[in-house]
Amino acid sequence: MRIFHLNINAPNRTAFVNEGKHNQSDISRQQFDLIRQDLEASRKRTHPKHIDPYDIFCAMLYVLKNGCTWRDLPADYPKWSTIYYYWMSWSKVPTPDKPALLTQVFKKIVADRRLRQGRSARTSFVILDAQSIKNTATAENKGYDGGKKISGIKRHLAVDITDRDGAIALVTLNLEQFKLVRTMMVDSGYTGQNFANEISSLTSAKVIVVKRNELHQFSVIPQRWLIERSFSWLENYHRLWRNCERELNTSLMMVSLAFIRLLLKRY
Structure with missing residues (x-):
């Protein structure tokens, strides 16, 4: 009370x-x-x-x-x-080379959790995927997912860890975080030698494409499920069901806030 x-x-x-x-x-x-x-x-x-x-x-x-x-x-x-x-x-992002305070807090919690598990604070293996989210009337930034026929934005997650250009942008804007990555696992939406070459030139990471079975039936694929469950966790927060933020950075901070809460609840 x-x-x-x-x-x-x-x-x-x-x-x-x-x-x-x-x-x-x-x-x-x-x-x-x-x-x-x-x-x-x-x-x-x-x-x-x-x-x-x-x-x-x-x-x-x-x-x-x-x-x-x-x-x-x-x-x-x-x-x-x-x-x-x-x-x-x-x-707020104070300067281009300094992340927002919530981002700093999120990174610190992630590093602490990894150290508690006896792992390195920095990851060398990531799984990358994207989720298309519809916009509300208040959102100012939007695109179009031709595959899913959705007008809105795409959330790209790289989890300890189709839109190849968006993935390249994600890595390019966060090169420091991908510095030690040696393996990047993606789904069939990121198939292509050009994508693999681009990732390799940016991070020296090897791209591994994991495909679903020929029957296109849902099944839990080892390791790939880590990224799928991360998206499902975000769906527990009503503010993230759609993109209702005017600025893309606000959408990013809302996602960071969700994962901060998720990690803190585990202590």
Whole structure:
């Protein structure tokens, strides 16, 4: 249950206190403590400072999970404009060579999980695939998937890890993350020697194409299922059912937020 009380250190202001989990989308305070220090590092540039970042983060998760607009946040969260202010701060890309704060947090959690499993913090094997998502009226960026007859955007995921141009763009824009990759597994939509050569020239990785059986019946293909289940996890968040963001970076940050929550729930 959330309650409000007067903050004695800030006269005439209301502080927000969270006692226990209130909504299904929330994470625990113990889980949030894993990323608290990283998010609080930006507080010197954000206001107001009297609001607990845990409540701000949970409010963002509510928007993501339930698909509501920022203005429709329940009253037991801090004011929606405050939540949106922090969202813009945490999701903004400050410079071309520095990722957004949420991206930094996501990478740190992934590295920590890999180290806990006795693996290297950086991967040398990825599985790459794309998912076509329809746009809503508010989205400003869109394309067209001729194969699936869908007008909207494509989400490309590279998971420890058809649209070859999009995959090349994904790798090109994230060369540092693919620096140590030696094997890239893809489905038949990425078949072609030109694609393999392009990937090899960018990352020195070998492309492996995995095809489904001749009957085109669904079956779990070892390793390929890792990327398929990642897309299915995103479908648990109503905000991601369609692309309703004006900016592509906002769509990217919503996906990052979903995976941050997914990983934190495993602690």
